[in-house]
Amino acid sequence: MNRTKLTPLDAAFVQLESPGVPMHVAGLMIFEPPAKGGADFVRTLVSDWRKETRIAAPWNQKLESPSRWQLAPCLKTCQDPDLEYHLRHLVLPKPGGQVELGQLVARLHSQPMDMRKLLWECYVIEGLAENRFAIYMKFHHSIVDGISASVLLMKGLSDSAKDRKTSPFWIQTAPEKPFQPASFKMPSVPAMLGAANNVLKLFGRSDSLTTLRSAPRTPLNGPIGAQRRFATQNFDMTRLKATAKTAGVSLNDVVLCLVGGTLRKYLQGITALPTESLTAAVPMSLRAEGDLSPGNSVGMIYSIIGTNVADPVLRLKKISQATNVAKQQVLGLEPEMRVPYSIASFAPAIARMLTGVSGKKKPMFNAVVSNVPGGRDDKYLRGARLLHCYPANIVFPGMATSFTCYSHAGTLNVGITACRDTVPSMQKLALGMEEALCELEHGLGLEAHANPRSLDVVEAAL
Structure with missing residues (x-):
């Protein structure tokens, strides 16, 4: 089992977590369906993703202890994700507008994450106007900031409109820190x-x-x-x-x-x-x-x-x-x-x-x-x-x-x-x-x- 100690700044978001002040961030992505996607495009997407068993870091990491009362929180690796829990499929009454979508996202964003589980949740939402759909992806702030969260989301997408085999987000491996030669010097x-x-x-x-x-x-x-x-x-x-x-x-x-x-x-x-x-x-x-x-x-x-x-x-x-x-x-x-x-x-x-x-x-x-x-x-x-x-x-x-x-x-x-x-x-x-x-x-x-x-x-x- 791989074990990773959180940095003091990452650990602070675990220590600050409470039912009234959840420490997660999220991205709401709005998609325009392909011209020949069909009525079952979103349902097929969710079904395919739930069959996927591969998972990469940091998607496969969870806390060793879910308690906020710890000085040095650590992450451990989990290779058997419960995708029934982490991947949800929701449908708005058609045609869902910006107001209805905002109300749904507000409720999802109000709900604290289960700190015993992997530190992300994915909600696929259909029923939007013009046959559009949305993905609301929630991360605990202890594993991402704005830049790293956007990188994880964009790595799960393709540059080509012809790519019809895009794998789930959690298969994509996050970039590693670039190697930097040890050059520490004591500040003057x-x-x-x-x-x-x-x-x-x-x-x-x-x-x-x-x-x-x-x-x-x-x-x-x-x-x-x-x-x-x-x-x-x-x-x-x-x-x-x-x-x-x-x-x-x-x-x-x-x-x-x-x-x-x-x-x-x-x-x-x-x-x-x-x-x-x-x-x-x-x-x-x-x-x-x-x-x-x-x-x-x-x-x-x-x-x-x-x-x-x-x-x-x-x-x-x-x-x-x-x-x-x-x-x-x-x-x-x-x-x-x-x-x-x-x-x-x-x-x-x-x-x-x-x-x-x-x-x-x-x-x-x-x-x-x-x-x-x-x-x-x-x-x-x-x-x-x-x-x-x-x-x-x-x-x-x-x-x-x-x-x-x-x-x-x-x-x-x-x-x-x-x-x-x-x-x-x-x-x-x-x-x-x-x-x-x-x-x-x-x-x-x-x-x-x-x-x-x-x-x-x-x-x-x-």
Whole structure:
């Protein structure tokens, strides 16, 4: 039996697991069936997958002990998966729209995983409009971060529409860590002092640096319930890139501006908009070049999202300034100290969750905004084209809303996860992102191209 000890960051997601705050992430993939797929296409797919007995790492790994109360969780290998449990086939009443699919995914995402079993679940969902179908794939956060989860999903798809023999996801072997010659050297004293000084800055107040004391109190940052809501939005990448280029900022800055715009409008609607800007924790990959292996390798930077600024162009400018300062906090360090600094910047939030004080004190940040890079080319599952891949993230006490983006084939897909009790009008956030982009384009003198898909959520938002 192979035995693998989890890293401290991976282990933290096991230790944080609880019935009310499950620590899993997921991807919702929407597929367009092949022209000659037939009425039984999805049923045949599920039947074939259930006959498959092969399984590769990390799909074949589960915890040695399912308890969260352990200092050093370990994984063990299981070669006899219960696919009756891990692979489910669900059918929505036809024609299932975005609202119905979102409600189903919200319920699936609310359910904690059985920590005694393999750390993934796959739900194949048919009954969508235009004969489309979906796959909702759930992973425990202890075995994947955003990049490694997207790699596992994309490895299970084909580059060719003519490939009608695509094997199940769990047959595909995950990439291993690239070999790196041992070159460890003890950091110099000035390098360690510089990193320690930058960590200390995060606990203070600054006019330019967004710190862990910058976030105001909002209704989004108290205790949360066990149930989730889930909404989706998507944008043409050419629109976002044109906006970023015109403004002279990064695409990530534009995404933060859209989040700031929709949260500003949402909080105004419930008369709860604070005078200070909300802040966001922005995950930053710490992976070495070419490292696509399973597990977590992320740190955090923090930025304002301009909710206290009415002008969308000025909001974007202030966000860009804040993210540049935050990045310099990391890039200004010696290379060997960037990973320790980034981990230290995330540690206070983990410590709050472990001690149970999250949601009871002033928040360290108000939301999480993550952007996972994807591929530019189309992907297929037995000839069915992947249209969208929406990420579903975790929320926890003190942080009831999470925005996660994934780019695929020229589209930025946004998954918004929230506490059901804290955010009762979830679709307003999705619709508000489109409105924020149109306002930003107008302010920059660009021709606004409203996304027709946003009209789908109007009825649910009212």
